Amino acid sequence: MNSSGLALADYLVLGLYFVVVVGLGLGFSRRHTSTEGYLLGGRCMPWWAIGISYMMTLLSTISMVGVPGEAYKNGITNVLAPLFGGVLSIGCFFLFIRFYFQAGTFTPFQYLERRFGGHCQPVAAMVYCLSRGLYLSTVLYAAAKVFQGTCHWPPAITIILVGGMGMVYTALGGLRAIVWTDFVQFLILGGGLAAVLAKIIVMLPDGSFGGWAFAASQDHLWPDFKQPAFYSFSPFVRLTLWAIFFRAVGDHIFYKSADQMVLQQILATPNPRRAFRSVIMAAVLGPGTMLILYWIGLGIYQYYSQMPADVRPTADLALFRFISAELPAPMPGLILAAMLSALVSTYNAGITSLATVITKDFYFRFWRPQASELIQTRFSQKTTVLSGLGIILMSLVISKLSGSVGGTVMESSGVWMSLLQVLGPVFLLGVTTRRATARHVLIAMATGTAATVAMIVYYYWSKFQGHEFGFHAVAVTGFFVTMATGYGLVWIDRRGPCRDLDNLTLYTLRAPPTQEDR
Numbered sequence: 001m002n003s004s005g006l007a008l009a010d011y012l013v014l015g016l017y018f019v020v021v022v023g024l025g026l027g028f029s030r031r032h033t034s035t036e037g038y039l040l041g042g043r044c045m046p047w048w049a050i051g052i053s054y055m056m057t058l059l060s061t062i063s064m065v066g067v068p069g070e071a072y073k074n075g076i077t078n079v080l081a082p083l084f085g086g087v088l089s090i091g092c093f094f095l096f097i098r099f100y101f102q103a104g105t106f107t108p109f110q111y112l113e114r115r116f117g118g119h120c121q122p123v124a125a126m127v128y129c130l131s132r133g134l135y136l137s138t139v140l141y142a143a144a145k146v147f148q149g150t151c152h153w154p155p156a157i158t159i160i161l162v163g164g165m166g167m168v169y170t171a172l173g174g175l176r177a178i179v180w181t182d183f184v185q186f187l188i189l190g191g192g193l194a195a196v197l198a199k200i201i202v203m204l205p206d207g208s209f210g211g212w213a214f215a216a217s218q219d220h221l222w223p224d225f226k227q228p229a230f231y232s233f234s235p236f237v238r239l240t241l242w243a244i245f246f247r248a249v250g251d252h253i254f255y256k257s258a259d260q261m262v263l264q265q266i267l268a269t270p271n272p273r274r275a276f277r278s279v280i281m282a283a284v285l286g287p288g289t290m291l292i293l294y295w296i297g298l299g300i301y302q303y304y305s306q307m308p309a310d311v312r313p314t315a316d317l318a319l320f321r322f323i324s325a326e327l328p329a330p331m332p333g334l335i336l337a338a339m340l341s342a343l344v345s346t347y348n349a350g351i352t353s354l355a356t357v358i359t360k361d362f363y364f365r366f367w368r369p370q371a372s373e374l375i376q377t378r379f380s381q382k383t384t385v386l387s388g389l390g391i392i393l394m395s396l397v398i399s400k401l402s403g404s405v406g407g408t409v410m411e412s413s414g415v416w417m418s419l420l421q422v423l424g425p426v427f428l429l430g431v432t433t434r435r436a437t438a439r440h441v442l443i444a445m446a447t448g449t450a451a452t453v454a455m456i457v458y459y460y461w462s463k464f465q466g467h468e469f470g471f472h473a474v475a476v477t478g479f480f481v482t483m484a485t486g487y488g489l490v491w492i493d494r495r496g497p498c499r500d501l502d503n504l505t506l507y508t509l510r511a512p513p514t515q516e517d518r
Contacts, residue, residue, distance in 0.1 A: 006151055006324060006329070006332055006333065007329035007330070007332075007333075008329075009329040009330035009333065010329050010330050010331075010332045010333030010336070011333065012330065012333065013330040013333030013334050013336075013337060014333050014336055014337055014340075017188070017333075017337035017340065017341075018165060020184070021165075021169070021181060021184075021185070021341075021344060022165060022168070022169050024169075024173075024177065024180065024181045024184060025168075025169025025170065025172055025173040025177045025181060026169060026172060026173070027173075027177075028172075028173035028174065028176045028177035028180065033373060033374050033377060034373040034374075034377060035106070035356075035359065035360070035373055035376045035377050035380060036106075036373075037174070037377075038174040038175070038377045038380060038381075039106065039174065039175055039264065039352065039355075039356045039359075039380060040106070040175060040264065040267055040268045041174070041175040041176045041179060041268040042176075042268075043267065043268055043269070043270060044268075044270055045175075045176070045179055045265075045268040045269055047269050047274040047275070047277040047278040047281075048277070048278070048281060049179050049180065049182075049183055050179060050265050050266065050268060050269050050274075050275075050278040051277065051278035051279070051280070051281025051282050051285070052182060052183055052186045052281070052282075052285070053178065053179045053182035053183070053265055053345065053349070054262060054265050054266065054278055054279070054281075054282040055186075055281070055282040055285040055286050055289070056182040056185060056186055056189075056341070056342060056345035056346070057182070057261060057262065057265065057345055057346050057349040057350075058255070058262065058282070058286060058346070059189075059286065059289060059342045059345070059346065063289075063290065063293060063342065064142070064293065064339045064342050064343075065142045065145050065316050065319075065339075066142065066316070067290060067293035067294055067297060068293055068294070068296050068297035068300060068318070068319040069297065069315035069316040069317075069318065069319070070294075070297065070315070071215075071293075071294045071295075071296075071297025071298050071300075071301065072297045072298075072300050072301045072304075072315045072318045072319070073315035074223070074238075074239075074315075075215065075220045075221055075222060075223045075224070076215075076221060076222065076294045076297070076298065077222055077223065077224040077225065077230075077239050077244075078239060078244065079290065079291065079294050080241070080244050080245070080248075081244050081247065081248050082286060082287040082290040082291075083287055084244070084245055084248040084249075085248050085251065085252055085283075085286070085287065086283045086284070086286065086287045087283075088248055088249060088252040088253075089252050089255070089256070089279060089282070089283045089286075090279065090280065090283055091252075092252045092253055092255065092256035092257070093256055093275075093276060093279045095253075095256065095257075095428075095431065095506075096108075096256045096257040096427060096431060097256060097263075097266060097272060097275060097276075097279075098272060098509065099111055099431065099503070099504070099509070100263065100267060101267070101271065101272045101275070102503050102509070103503070105267075106267075106356060106360045107125070107260050107263075107264075107356060107357050107360050107361055108257060108258050108259075108260065108263055108427065109121045109122075109124050109125040109128070109258075109260075109357065109361045110360065110361070111427070111430070111504075112124055112426070112427070112430065112441075113365075114504060115430045115501075115504045115505075116430065116436070116437065116438040116441055117438045119438050119442065120426070120438050120441050120442060121361060121365070122361065122362065122365070122366070123442060123445060124258070124423060124426060124445065125357050125361040125362065127419060127422065127423060127445065127449065128258060128259075128260065128357060128420075128423060129354055129357055129358065130419065131417065131418075131419035131420045131423075132259075132260070132261060132350060132353065132354060132420070133354065133387070133390060133391055133394060134394060134398075134417070134419065135350070135417045135420070136346070136347055136350040136351065136391045136395075137391050137392075137394035137395035137397075137398050138395070138398055138417070139343060139346050139347055139350070139395075140158075140159045140162065140163050140343070140347065140391065140392065140395035141155065141159070141395050141398050141399045142343070143158055143159070143162050143339075143340065143343045144156075144158040144159050144395075144399055145316045145317065145320075147336075148317065151324075155396075155399045156396055156399070159392055159395045159396055159399065160392060162340065162343060162344070162347075163347065163388060163391060163392040163395065164388070164392070165344075166343075166344050166347045166348050166351070166388070167351060167384065167385055167387075167388030167389070167392075168385075169181075169348075170348040170351055170352055170384055170388075171381045171382075171384040171385050171388075172381075174352070175264065175265070175268055175352060177348075178345070178348045178349055178352060179265070179268070181344070181345070181348070182345045185338075185341030185342070185344065185345055186341070188334075188337055188338050188341045189338040189341050189342060190338075191334065191338065192334055192335040192337065192338025192339070193289075193292055193293070193296070193338065195327070195331055195334065195335060196296055196319075196323065196327075196335055197292065197295065197296055197299075199326065199327055199331075200296060200299035200300070200303070201299075203299075203303065203326070204299060204302060204303070210299070210302060211295065211298035211299035211300075211301065211302045212295070212298055214298075214301075214302040214305070215298045215301060215302065218305070220298075220301060221298070224239050235473035235477075236462075238471070239472065240472070240473075243472035243473050243476055244472060246476050246479065246480070247472045247475055247476055247479075249479075250421045250424055250475060250476065250479035251420075251421075253424035253425070253427075253428060254420050254421065254423055254424035257423070257424050257427035257428065258420075258423035258424060258426070258427055259353075259420070260353035260354075260356055260357050261346075261349050261350050261352075261353040264349070264352065264353050264356060265278075265349065266278065266279065296319065297318075297319070300318050300319050300322050301318075303322060304318060304322075320336075323335050323336070347391075350391075351384050351387040351388050351391065352384060354383070354384075354387040355380045355381075355383040355384040355387055356380065358383045358387070359376055359379055359380045359383060360376075363376070363379055363383075364376055415456055415459055415460075415471050415474050415475075417475065418452050418455065418456060418474045418475040418477075418478055419449065419452050419453075419478070420475075421448070421452065421475045421476070421478045421479040421482070422444075422445055422448035422449050422452060422478050422479070422481075422482045423445075424479065425444065425448070425479065425482040425483040425486055426441050426444065426445055426482070426486070428483070429441060429444070429486045429487070429490070430504070430505070431504075431505055431506050432505070432506060433487075433490050433505070434501055434505055434507060434508075435490050435493070435494070435495070436486065436490050437493075437495075439489075440486055440489040440490055440493065441486065443485060443486075443489060444482045444483075444485040444486035444489065445482065447481055447482065447485045448478045448479070448481045448482030448485065449478070451477055451478050451481040451482075452474070452475070452477065452478030452481075455473070455474040455477045455478065456474060459471065459474050
């Protein structure tokens with residue numbers, strides 16, 4: 001090992017990874033002439049490739065850092081979230097996705113325009129761009145934690161290097177480059193996780209389930225389950241059963257209704273039947289990967305529990321200190337490449353989604369409605385670069401703020417993603433009610449956003465004051481405030497909307513024309 005914690009062979013593997021990923025992106029670069037080809041892969045991507053890419057998009061480095069760190073520091077109580085999510089994902093598919101295929105939209109916000117009129121579309125799209133930008137900034141911050149733990153790099157170097165690399169090849173290759181690069185990165189990720197898990201199993205005295213048994217003996221496996229507060233509704237408990245469940249409900253309603261980052265990939269399949277197969281695949285692969293990551297985190301907990309307290313690393317750095325110290329070169333380099341694969345897939349899909357929303361919901365809708373497909377495609381490529389630069393800057397700010405309050409990556413991401421929770425109820429109002437109007441939706445969004453911002457501020461204030469507010473409760477607050485406001489206004493205001501609702505609600509949805517699977 002050299003002084004940075006990695007050997008030369010590890011850096012060579014990392015360098016090879018960067019060359020392969022950028023090379024794949026450049027390989028799919030071409031003179032794109034239509035937004036459908038550039039942003040949706042021509043709507044003809046294979047369902048299994050989309051399923052893998054969808055899972056990789058939602059996985060992100062936040063999971064790779066935060067999940068083992070959560071198991072190391074607090075146990076695996078939060079594993080309930082992905083287990084709930086697998087079932088919720090399938091249910092939410094049937095609730096929302098049919099409307100987008102029926103209308104042939106690029107973004108879900110085009111549905112809002114048809115359902116409620118033009119005022120709701122830009123407001124919801126703006127909330128999405130801001131909140132997704134904050135999430136992607138947190139993803140880059142998580143990558144910085146990885147390299148801080150293994151290479152001792154300052155966070156700013158990682159954020160700029162990795163963010164810049166992903167930004168360049170995404171702008172050139174479009175969605176096709178993202179999907180096929182994700183497939184290769186999925187193979188790298190599987191190999192990296194298998195290597196870490198195998199090393200932990202060999203090192204632990206009790207074999208494959210030694211970490212689980214040791215954590216149980218230390219009351220570290222499900223510590224919250226024995227606490228009455230876990231079943232309460234108190235927002236001052238770090239984790240409660242109801243906060244985990246309702247956070248999962250809010251997340252998956254958002255993913256299938258308003259998350260352009262996810263929907264853009266689903267809409268790249270030829271038809272709803274193929275899209276459903278990709279969702280099923282992701283619903284199986286995602287929770288399975290989470291279980292492996294929690295397993296790894298418990299093994300790391302047992303490993304460092306045998307050492308003096310003053311040499312134990314912090315939660316988010318524990319896995320990567322273990323990798324750099326215990327695995328022979330070039331295995332640390334390979335595993336870091338696997339971690340980066342999760343980051344790059346999420347980051348690339350994210351900045352592409354932002355470019356799509358800005359192009360279709362703002363540029364084409366308001367600024368240049370007569371713009372040709374070629375002009376829109378060129379604008380999308382430029383917007384991808386600008387989105388990447390903005391996310392890099394926000395990530396540098398989050399890195400400073402999150403480090404100052406001592407939170408884990410999972411806590412930081414949970415807080416900074418909270419604004420996303422106000423969008424799902426808006427689409428739920430659209431598809432489940434016939435009386436909801438633009439006025440109801442705008443008031444609900446404004447109220448939910450204000451409540452969420454207040455909770456974020458209060459969360460950080462409570463951290464400094466020493467009586468921490470639950471990080472799941474931050475997001476759940478915005479979700480329920482938006483839901484209660486929207487449905488309350490619909491119940492109070494009995495007037496029906498003066499709009500044609502054909503194919504826009506569950507009550508008025510007609511079966512799409514039969515078409516043969518391609």
